[in-house]
Amino acid sequence: MSSFEPVLMANMALPDSHTLRVYESTGGYQALRRAIKELTPVQVIDAVKASNLRGRGGAGFPTGLKWTFLPKDHPGPIYMCINADESEPGTFNNRYLMELDPHQVIEGIILSSYATRATTAYIYLRYEYPLSWKRLQAALDECYAAGLLGKNILGSEFSLDVYLHKGAAAYICGEETGLIESLEGKRAWPRIKPPFPAIEGLFRKPTVVNNIETVACVTQIMARGVEWFKSIGVPSDPNNPRDPGSYGPKLYCLSGHVNNPGCYEAPLGITCRQLIDEYGGGVWKGRKGKAAIPGGISMGLFTEPEFDTPLDFAGPGKVGCLGLGTAAVVVLDETVSMVDFLHNSCRFFQHESCGQCTPCREGTAWALAMLNRIRAGKGRLRDLDLLLEIGDTIGIIPGTTICGLADGAAWPIKNAIRKFRGEFEDYIKRTNPHGYAVTEPVLALPVLAGAH
């Protein structure tokens, strides 16, 4: 691990790292120049496929494979959507890329569009990132002025326009079909799939949706080669021919109760404990860790002994978490109440459920109502089973909703109660010792009525 040299973050410490001048001085846009001159679009797709790059936005779907789902010989237009609606609690690595190295991102967008024959790309950027907006827009302006964007890029037949599109503070817009609906000017209600976006996406045309970090990886794969990319990370499982492995560098986000929160680049597959201790300087205040979110709040929870789980695409699933997600680790120290943690999680998902599917809309709302009641000292032991029933029955995995938001809402419930059940039971017994059945409504604590 000590031999690992950061690549995605390599330029970020340079002064004016966000400018074209600095980016080109470190070899930027050489990969694009070479690809446009020497490679066909199919060869670019083949390279990305061979690299086994998996999407960095949360689902981990192989990027090259996603591209091959586009119809062959489509008359066009084909659209590229770049998902910069980074909203998963704990996640901020896309912000680093957009603020400190926007050209690495844009080179990846141009390469990805060249490969997929997209002629227009939209970057759907969350409202909460005003500096990212400024840096990306300035970088796009530089590219147009330098002939890297627009008509006949670098004198070739290839033309591409890239536009920024601002979101309006809604988590669901990070779901790829919710993003498409929002971009079209509608409420961001995810679509039933199939048809998948590759067949019928934005404006009913073939569309690829890729995450910001994913396209930055495309830049590095085309600059450094497939072999370089596959020399990093965790190889495919030889006993599972369908396992694409976990190759390449990863931008891990670390926050919560650690000494040095931040964004750290490491090979895919470091353990959560390595991230906390070697990168984050350990749990803060000399305390012990109690739990950690492995990859954004929707992925569930590690217990302290599970901190040794590798943070690759397969690791978190082996200890009952939903997956690697966005690789955003949030550490909870030994003083944190799991009741409070679960309340925070349920409140988030109740707020962000788009309301389209009844199991999610009602399930997230009732889960929050129960957590409010439990926190107010009126919990019943059987509430824990009711919460688990909600957790087990909402989402794509049980098959009751259109998108995965509900699975993300369910996982913290399932992990928190199944892994820390004793603490929940103790809290309920202590705060509601008589255990009477509650029928009257309970007000939320604290009352923070919002604008949404």
Added chain:
Amino acid sequence: MMREQAANMSSTEPILTAEMVREIQALFPRYPNKRAVTLPALHIVNDRLRYVPLKAVVEIAQLLELAPAEVQDTLSFYGLFKQDQPHGRVRAWVCRSISCALRGGEQVLEHLCHKTGIRPGETTPDGALTLEYAECLGACEFAPCMLAGESLHRELTTAKADEFLSHVRPASGAGHSSAHA
């Protein structure tokens, strides 16, 4: 405010300025249809007016060749656009999601509410400040944090929150605000 808005509705004067209309129309070539300009148009109006009253919705719909209900449907889905009255000269979003909550974000929000006498979603009577809670601002390494206008306030404490208030409302609610953020 409602009466004012009713007056706006009946006024023949458009609420969108010629500049806003030009800015909205300049985005048409970017998309294959005008409906896709809905969110950008709402942002253009909201950036200038600090809200998007119904009359603006009707005018945006005319520009985009949509039914006003279509624009209103989209607007009402998002938590961002106020319709009854403009938000304050500064709109501050205090994060309440997990990384900030673990480091005292909710206490800072409560402190700000206590000091200003308003709740999240409300505006101080002098129009200086609107407080909001936010779900994850994506700045978790600086938790707890707050986005005020375009400024990110990092590693907030109640003392830093007080300092922020003294900039936004130098006369503690009685006078005019200096431009902040």
